Amino acid sequence: xxxxDGYEVCSRLKEDEATKQIPxxxxxxxxxxxxxxxxxxxxxxxxxxxxxxxxxxxxxxxxHLKLHRLTQDLLDKNRELQQEIARRQQAEADRDLTKxxxxxxxxxxxxxxxxxxxxxxxxxxxxxxxxxxxxxxAVRRLQDAGKTxxxxxxxxxxxxxLIARAIHFGGARTKGPFIPVxxxxxxxxxxxxxxxxxxxxxxxxxxxxxxxxxxxADGGTLxxxxxGDMPLALQAKLLRTxxxxxxxxxxxxxSRRVDVRIIAATNVDLHQRIAEGTFRRDLYFRITRFIVExxxx
Numbered sequence: 001x002x003x004x005d006g007y008e009v010c011s012r013l014k015e016d017e018a019t020k021q022i023p024x025x026x027x028x029x030x031x032x033x034x035x036x037x038x039x040x041x042x043x044x045x046x047x048x049x050x051x052x053x054x055x056x057x058x059x060x061x062x063x064h065l066k067l068h069r070l071t072q073d074l075l076d077k078n079r080e081l082q083q084e085i086a087r088r089q090q091a092e093a094d095r096d097l098t099k100x101x102x103x104x105x106x107x108x109x110x111x112x113x114x115x116x117x118x119x120x121x122x123x124x125x126x127x128x129x130x131x132x133x134x135x136x137x138a139v140r141r142l143q144d145a146g147k148t149x150x151x152x153x154x155x156x157x158x159x160x161x162l163i164a165r166a167i168h169f170g171g172a173r174t175k176g177p178f179i180p181v182x183x184x185x186x187x188x189x190x191x192x193x194x195x196x197x198x199x200x201x202x203x204x205x206x207x208x209x210x211x212x213x214x215x216x217a218d219g220g221t222l223x224x225x226x227x228g229d230m231p232l233a234l235q236a237k238l239l240r241t242x243x244x245x246x247x248x249x250x251x252x253x254x255s256r257r258v259d260v261r262i263i264a265a266t267n268v269d270l271h272q273r274i275a276e277g278t279f280r281r282d283l284y285f286r287i288t289r290f291i292v293e294x295x296x297x
Contacts, residue, residue, distance in 0.1 A: 023064040025057075131295050138292050139163060143171035149242070149287045151227075152265040154294025160265040161225060163292060168221040173261060176220025181213050184229035191234045193250045196241070202251025214247045218258045227287070228268040228279060239283045262287055 026044040028036070036047060045064055048057060142150055143166075150167065152160040161180060168178045186194050193202075197212035213222055224230070230238070241247055242262060246255040264287045273279035 023068045025060060025064065135163065135292060135294065138290070139166050139170070142167045142290060142292075145290075146172040147261060149262045149289045150264070150292060151270075151288045151290070152263065152292045152294060153270075154265075154267065155296050156267045158294045158297055160267075160294055161223065163294065164221070164223045164263040164265065167263060168223075168261075173220050177217050178221050178223065179213055179217040180223040180225060182225050184226040188231050191231055192237060195234065195238065196247045196249055198250035199252045202249070206251070209249070212247060212249065214241060214258045214260055215256065217260045219260075221261045221263055224262065224264040224287075226266060227264040228266040228270055228273050230279075232278060232280070235280045235283050239280060239286060242283075242286050 023045045025046045025048060026042070028047055028049055040047075046060055048060060142148060150164075152163050154160055164180075165178060168174065168176075181194075193206075193210070193212065195212045195214060197210055197215055198206050200206055200209045241258075245259070246257050248255045270279055270284055274281050274284060
């Protein structure tokens with residue numbers, strides 16, 4: 001660098017981005033304190049006085065290059081350690097936030113469940129007759145039997161769904177979902193997919209995978225209203241799910257286990273449907289572990 005002395009060159013090298021990480025040794029013919037201080041202030045890490053031996057220069061350069069590499073390794077490891085500490089701190093913070101969110105969600109769920117209990121509990125029943133008393137007694141017993149399948153039989157408009165909700169929201173499954181399904185309103189071609197779900201591409205129009213009623217009701221209650229109108233072909237698949245507790249989505253080969261309580265309701269005589277061949281006898285016995293008879297209004 002023309003026009004510069006050695007100190008200025010050293011200083012320029014330490015300021016340049018391309019060379020500032022390279023250790024600089026400076027030569028001096030003056031072994032006095034002022035010259036050495038000026039050299040070190042310019043950015044040098046060591047000095048060699050004239051005259052010098054070639055071997056001395058090589059050894060000093062090699063030593064400082066090793067020190068420089070070791071220093072860089074320590075700095076890199078320190079940065080990695082700081083990054084790891086930051087990641088762990090962030091993970092702990094995220095975990096705490098997740099924990100708080102879960103606690104908040106659980107509290108909200110408990111509050112909603114309590115609201116549902118108050119809305120759909122036994123206080124919603126009006127009447128003091130012996131028939132009403134027997135129904136309420138049956139509901140109380142069924143609330144404690146969280147896996148017992150129930151059939152509620154009675155005319156339309158007599159409160160069958162209210163009874164089903166009271167059984168669910170007053171029992172051990174109160175925090176689980178209550179999924180009501182009107183069996184007479186499901187198109188035959190969509191019945192299997194509606195109950196057991198489907199995978200994306202399983203059929204024309206299946207643009208994404210979907211859970212069926214059984215998976216949606218997992219941990220809770222599936223209320224099958226007007227079960228007497230369920231298509232016969234679907235009844236066989238329903239029976240199998242009730243027997244092994246597994247569902248296989250349309251288009252899939254892997255079964256998924258579900259924990260669902262079945263409460264069914266009907267306004268028709270299922271014995272007559274069985275005689276006509278439109279309702280399976282084995283399914284009838286599977287859903288009638290307990291029968292609640294609701295009288296006409």
